[in-house]
Amino acid sequence: MKITEAERDSFYKVLFSRRDVRREFLPTPISDDVLNRILLAAHHAPSVGFMQPWDFIVVSSEETKKSIKQGFQEANQQSAEMFESDRKEKYQTLKLEGIEEAPIGICLTCDRSRTGDVVLGRTIKPEMDLYSAVCAAQNLWLAARSENIGVGWVSILHDKVLRKSLNIPNNLEIIGYFCLGYVETFQETPDLERHGWQSRREVNNFIHFEKWQK
Numbered sequence: 501m502k503i504t505e506a507e508r509d510s511f512y513k514v515l516f517s518r519r520d521v522r523r524e525f526l527p528t529p530i531s532d533d534v535l536n537r538i539l540l541a542a543h544h545a546p547s548v549g550f551m552q553p554w555d556f557i558v559v560s561s562e563e564t565k566k567s568i569k570q571g572f573q574e575a576n577q578q579s580a581e582m583f584e585s586d587r588k589e590k591y592q593t594l595k596l597e598g599i600e601e602a603p604i605g606i607c608l609t610c611d612r613s614r615t616g617d618v619v620l621g622r623t624i625k626p627e628m629d630l631y632s633a634v635c636a637a638q639n640l641w642l643a644a645r646s647e648n649i650g651v652g653w654v655s656i657l658h659d660k661v662l663r664k665s666l667n668i669p670n671n672l673e674i675i676g677y678f679c680l681g682y683v684e685t686f687q688e689t690p691d692l693e694r695h696g697w698q699s700r701r702e703v704n705n706f707i708h709f710e711k712w713q714k
């Protein structure tokens with residue numbers, strides 16, 4: 501199956517207009533059909549040895565979101581302390597989650613023993629299963645964007661908060677917690693760039709030919 505030029509352009513449009521969303525969420529519900537398409541897209545990510553090591557825990561309960569939000573607030577305070585003066589002040593002005601505003605949260609986990617101990621492709625580099633689960637995260641993010649749904653990855657959370665709130669067994673690795681919701685608009689530039697925290701760097705600085713160069 502060949503991709504037409506128009507389809508290619510649509511794909512890049514989705515990819516380049518994807519944003520990490522924390523503040524623009526609308527309360528509009530996400531239908532089961534839409535959610536299922538997004539989760540199916542995530543499930544079609546590549547995975548080492550075709551392990552498919554992921555689970556997706558879909559959260560819509562306000563009470564659960566509240567307990568996760570509380571965990572975020574604690575972790576965020578702790579995180580702010582790690583930055584020096586000016587940076588710390590700036591950090592405290594950033595909005596770094598949309599846990600309660602987003603109609604749906606999804607926690608992505610990785611079952612490192614899903615297909616046994618010895619896995620094709622993971623024999624030498626054991627972290628490959630975690631990377632596979634992250635591929636599912638990216639698929640989810642892009643599929644959501646193609647549905648005009650914003651996604652925000654919240655990693656300022658201790659695992660124990662998610663384990664307790666979502667009943668996640670200790671043998672599962674927690675990859676991430678994602679906030680999903682329709683948005684009024686997708687910003688053109690990342691939040692961190694618009695708020696002067698970090699800008700996009702020039703891609704040519706990171707491309708090397710033949711050998712790595714300083």
Ligand SMILES: Cc1cc2c(cc1C)N(C[C@H](O)[C@H](O)[C@H](O)COP(=O)(O)O)c1[nH]c(=O)[nH]c(=O)c1N2
Pocket residue numbers: 518519520521522595596597653654655656689690691692693
């Ligand atoms: C693994 C991981 C973890 C996080 C993020 C991303 C990724 C990949 N990002 C989002 C991040 O800040 C964002 O992707 C960059 O700023 C670039 O912006 P766009 O995603 O292009 O909008 C993120 N953002 C945020 O507000 N709170 C968070 O806890 C996190 N955590």
